[in-house]
Amino acid sequence: MREKYPLLQIIDQEGKWLDESNEEGLLEEKVKQFYYHMLRIRTYDQKGVALQRQGRIGTYVPFAGQEAAQVGSALALGNEDWMFPTYRDHGASLTFGADLDRMLLHWNGRIEGCLPSREKKIMPASIPIATHLPHATGAAMAEGYKGTRNAAIAYFGDGATSEGDFHEGINIASVFKAPVVFFNQNNGYAISLPVEKQMNSETIAQKAEAYGIPGVRVDGMDVFAVYFAVSEALERSRSGKGPTLIEAVTMRFGAHTTADDPSKYRDQAEVNRIRDQVDPLLRLEKHMKHRGIWEMAWRDSIETAIQDELEAAIKRMETYEQPAVSDMFDHVFAEPTWTIEKQKQRILSTGGSS
């Protein structure tokens, strides 16, 4: 199956072209855009972990290692496409245009953090595993009914492929040729369970066969490869040919969440040892150096801009107004029921935050 579903790459570990024919689509400006977004979400991720350790936000879900998969896929989307992320895909959401302030508020336990952006159709992170795959199918079908060329992408991990909703979402999409891309990030672990114990199939891409749709296996540490694989799948779906299942083989460098201790189930020293060899940012940096489009001054300037942006957003998060108790009651229904109205009045009459 690995031969049938080979790992697609465009640059190798050293950042050298494996397939130069793509050079035209990857001009300097675009490459720099990829790097910028990867650095931005890497920095954001480091801050997230640090903020949690300092007790300034709640449990945080790190994604370091998966920047290429998230940036490459998000930048392939069209402005009008739908994104259905999981709790680990905030890097993809940010890249596609989610609001940084809201993202931070979310980690701070604020419901305002789920508020969608007005410009982009980015759904709040799905916490239950795999349950959003059928949603992506439905949103994509609706675009089809409306006669647009818009598509949807659903993000999910290797563990998600064991849930019934994975099958149900893809099956329906394939039957109705819904314009949706099922974007799997196979980071090798679902909390502690290694993918070898998650499933008996050799690859996730091959699962596409059962649904009669294309399955693509791509190097998830190669941002170009991800970008092209997703772009192609989107194009296919836009022309009425239905869904694609993409397996981006990637690596999560750190813990499942800040509440998790990976040393219980994997050799973290080994991960740390190979980290630099496989880091998607370093790989892109090497590539840019090969091409002679790497400028340290540019790198420094974007880094400073990103740091400033993040620091300002964190400050806003920490000085954000207190949550309104009524928020909890006012959005359950369009018109509150008498039960909710009564409960709201009762709590407000006691001062709200008793």
Next chain:
Amino acid sequence: MALSKVANKQAVQVGVKELTMIQAINDGLKTMLEEDPKTLLLGEDIGKNGGVFRATDGLQDVFGEKRVIDTPLSEAGFVGTAVGMALNGLKPVVEIQFLGFVYPAFEQIATHVTRMRTRTLGYYSMPMVIRAPYGAGVRSPEIHSDSVEALFVHLPGIKVVCPSTPYDAKGLLLASIADPDPVLFLEPMRLYRGKRQEVPAHDYRIELGKGEIVQQGEDVTIFAWGAMMPIAMEAAELMKEQGISCEVIDLRTLYPLDKAIIADSVQKTGRVVIIHEGHETGGVGSEIVSVIMETSFLYLRAPIEKVTGFDVPVPLFALEHTYLPTTERVSQAIQKVYSF
């Protein structure tokens, strides 16, 4: 076999350990795995990782991968697998990582776990325990904090148990595993690592369907369970200063309710406050009210008060403490029924 708690406490002086609730659960699972080769554990991350809360810590090392099974991420799959195992003579104890992730398995529970005995006129039974951490107050992400015990109390064919102390946790867990019928065993996350308590190292059981009077009182009865017990006790303590004597009852089993303990206490005090963190409408509190109306209507001296979660999804953690019943809200309710 229902051994009384007091009798056991006296019987065993040796082999008593000071444990937290999570350790007591671990100890209970270990005791059962040692005693009964038919018992086995299934769930996500319960093997090598020892469970996300460490309830199964170290058990796979001792009992192997066939008795402590790390399953794929598939609640419907492993609860359904447990159904098959139970049909075929095993005694599965399933861990749902958080109660809020039981929903994918809800179909298996509602359509098979709870009905197999009825469907086969008793020929097949479902001796299965489904363990699930639940509740708000630990700054979890969305869904992780759900407290939907009422959904299961409503389903015919499954018992619902919820301990609030380390001692009860082990005793109720062992009784649940021994029960010939399925039991949903709810573990209050907020109490996992709270107080330590003496827990016997051996097998002891607390009869299902029996509540406990945790504090005797004359004026008002407070009914609670699980994570709401410390709130109930705190409020009762505050009321003491005001000269109101509260009887605090830990119901421990939510289905079937301990009708006798409810009736006896209400007939003594005539005043009732019920606390739960599940949503108000259709919550277990309403069922307790129904038991009171049926058994003790003429003894009531004030309308019954419920202090519960609201009819809203459990909010993200910035507001979870507003969602949850507080000592203050409970105290107000006690004063209201007392001065009615």
